[in-house]
Amino acid sequence: MVLRVYNTLTRQIEDFVPLNDKKVNMYVCGPTVYDHCHLGHARSYISFDMIRRYLVYRGYDVRYVSNITDVDDKIIARAKETGRDPFELSSRFTLSFIEDMDALNVLRPDVQPRVTEHIPEIIGTIQVLIGRGLAYPTSRGNVYYDLTRSLDRVGILSRQTVEGLLEGSGSRVEVEEDKRYRLDFVLWKSSSESEPGWDSPWGRGRPGWHIECSVMSMKYCAQQLDIHGGGADLIFPHHEAEILQSEGYTGLRPFSRYWLHNGFLTIDNEKMSKSLGNFFTIKKVLEEFPPEVIRFFILNTHYRSTINFSEQHLEEAGRAYERMANTISNIRYAIANAPGKGGDFGLLEEVGQARDSFIMSMDEDFNTREALANLFVFSRRVNAIISENSPDRAALEEVLAFLSEIDEVLGIFGKVLETHEEAAEGMSDGEVEAIIQQREEARKARDWARSDAIRDELKEKGIIVEDGKEGVRWKRS
C-alpha cells in the first residue's frame, strides 16, 4: 500500500514519494506570538502532529521543523498598545504556545527556530537575492522582492492571476510608495527608533514576514523540502512568497514537493475573529475540556475540511471519546480476570483487520475520521467478545498493545492506557478499596439501601463504582 497525500500545488491526491527514499524533511509554519494561541492554531498543529506521527508510524525518518515568529508588526503593535516591551511580549507568548502544545500532546519539533535568532542568515539570504537581481533596496531602507522577475510564477500555489491580484489588492492595501511594482513584497523593513531592529546593509530594520520561513526551513531541513505545511490561510501570500524567495535563492525547483494545508476552524459556522467576539484561546477551552477530547474532536474531522467548533460539538466528542475509553477499561478489567489459557475467540483476527483498515484509511490522505470510525467498529466487536466469552490474557494484551500502537499516531489514549486509576487528592486507592469492601458486604447481605448509599457517597467524592460480571470496578471521574 502506498501513502497518498493531497498536494495543494497540483490540487490532487498523489502518491507520496520523498526526495530521498525514507527520509522526510517537513517544515510547518509556526505561530506569530503576539497573543495566546487560539483553537485555529490547535487545529493546525494537531493536524500536522498527526501527519508527522503517521509518517513515523509508516517507517519514515522524519525531520520536523516548525518556527516561531517572534518579531513582526503585530507584535510591535500589540506591544505599543499595552505599553510593553515587544521582546518581553513575544517571549511570554512563546512560552504560552509551548505550554499549550505540550498540553495537547503535540510532539515538540526536532528544531523550533526563532526568527530573532536568525537575523544574520536572513540578511545574507536577502543579499544573495539582491545580487541575483531578484530583489532591490530602496532609499528608505526597505528591501522588496521584485515580482516582475517572476510573474510567470505568480499563482503557482494560490492559482491567483496577476490581473486578479492587481484588481483586488489595490482597494484594500495601502501601497508603499517606494515599491516599484504594486505586488512586490517586503523582505526587509526599516525600523523606527522605537521599533525593534537590527543593523543591516540597508540600515536598521527587521525581516519581512515571509523570508524567515525560507531561511529557517533551508537551514534546518533542506534546500528542497518534502513537505511544507500550514493553515490554508497561508497559501497566499505567505507560501507563494516563500516559494519565490527560496527558489530564487537556491535555483532549485520545487522548493517543496508537497504542500499540505489544513482547513479552517469556525465557531458556530462563522470565522473566529475578535471583532465577532467568538475568539477561543486554547487555554480557555482547556479549562472546560480535557486535552484528549479536544484532540479527538479535531481528529474526528478530516484535516482539510472546515471544522465547526461549538461547546455542544465538543461535548458530543467527549461522549464518543468516552466510548473508546470505556472499551479500553473493559479490556483491562477483562485482563485482570482473564484465564491464562483458553483461546482468543477471534480477537487476534480482529486486531489484524483493525490494523489493516487503520493503515488503509490513513494512507489515503490521513483520513483520521475514517480511521476512528473503523476503530469504533473494532471496539464494538471487542466488547462483544469480552462480554460473551473469556479470551485469555495473551489475546487481550494483544488488543491493548494494538491500541497503544496506533495511539502513537492519534495521541489520545495516553491517560487511559498508561496509568491505572491514578492517584487523586482526597482518598488513596486503599481507602477507596476499603469502602468498596464495606459496600460489597452490604450487597452480600442484600442491603441495597446501604449499598446504594455508599455508591452515591463515593460518587460525590469523584469515585464511580460499577458492578460488572467479574466483580466491582471503580474509577475516578
Place this chain on the structure above:
RNA sequence: GCCGAGGUGACAGAGUGGCUAAUGUGGCCGCCUGCAGAGCGGUUUUCCGGGAGUUCGAAUCUUCCCCUCGGCACCA
C-alpha cells in the same frame, strides 16, 4: 471583481461509478443488572441542494442553476 472550499439522516461527519450509503452523538425498544453504570442487539419512515445529461448502473462523472462559507499582500 478574482481565486478557492462546500451543500449527505435530528445533529456531527466519512464515502467520490456498482452489495441493504460508514461511524459517532441524540431519541425509542430490548438483553444484561437487585438498581444504576458500562456493554451488546435492534430501531430512528424516501439522509446524498435542484434540474438536465453520460452510463447497464451516479451521492460519486459532465453541464446549468440555487445556496453557504472562506481567501485576496504580513491570520494556523
